[in-house]
Amino acid sequence: QLQLVESGGGLVQPGGSLRLSCAASGRLVDYTAIAWFRQAPGKEREGISCITKSGGVTNYADSLKGRFTITRDNTQKTVYLQMDSLKPVDTAVYYCVGSSGPQCTAVADENGFSFWGQGTRVTVSS
Numbered sequence: 339q340l341q342l343v344e345s346g347g348g349l350v351q352p353g354g355s356l357r358l359s360c361a362a363s364g365r366l367v368d369y370t371a372i373a374w375f376r377q378a379p380g381k382e383r384e385g386i387s388c389i390t391k392s393g394g395v396t397n398y399a400d401s402l403k404g405r406f407t408i409t410r411d412n413t414q415k416t417v418y419l420q421m422d423s424l425k426p427v428d429t430a431v432y433y434c435v436g437s438s439g440p441q442c443t444a445v446a447d448e449n450g451f452s453f454w455g456q457g458t459r460v461t462v463s464s
Contacts, residue, residue: 340364340436340453342372347432347458350424358419358458360434366453371437372417373398373451374408376430376460384430385446388437389417398446424462431457 346358360372373388373396385398387408397403407420417434436453437443443450 340366340370342434342436342453342455344432344434344455344458347460349461349463351464352425352462354424354462355420355422356424356460358421358432358434358460360417360419360455362415362417362434362436366436367415368412369440370453371440371442372410373435373437373442373446374406374417374419375433375435375446375448375451376428377433377457378427378430381430383433383448385448386419386432388442390440390442394442396442396444421460424460426462429460429462431459433457 341363343361371390374386377383388396389408389410410417434455435451438452
């Protein structure tokens with residue numbers, strides 16, 4: 339119904355930038371909100387932000403606002419996560435997730451997201 343494939347992860351130095359991409363396909367691609375979550379080593383999964391098809395954004399992590407920006411290109415069926423001023427604490431596996439409906443959940447509730455990509459690893463280190 340919805341397939342999500344992340345790309346763009348890798349090794350970056352502190353202070354650097356990366357742009358993650360999430361290519362979406364399937365019959366639900368035009369009807370679902372899409373979000374980014376991440377899981378750092380030894381920590382619980384954390385919601386970052388979510389975007390609807392119309393571009394409405396819900397930020398789940400206030401601490402990341404100003405450094406992380408989610409955007410969506412409906413013609414390319416791709417959602418991006420621009421990450422700037424990266425820090426070692428941003429090291430994590432980043433997941434693209436599809437909502438169960440067209441709206442973003444008000445909070446980062448994983449139960450509201452039925453579709454998960456395989457994740458892409460980001461390592462911030464000098």
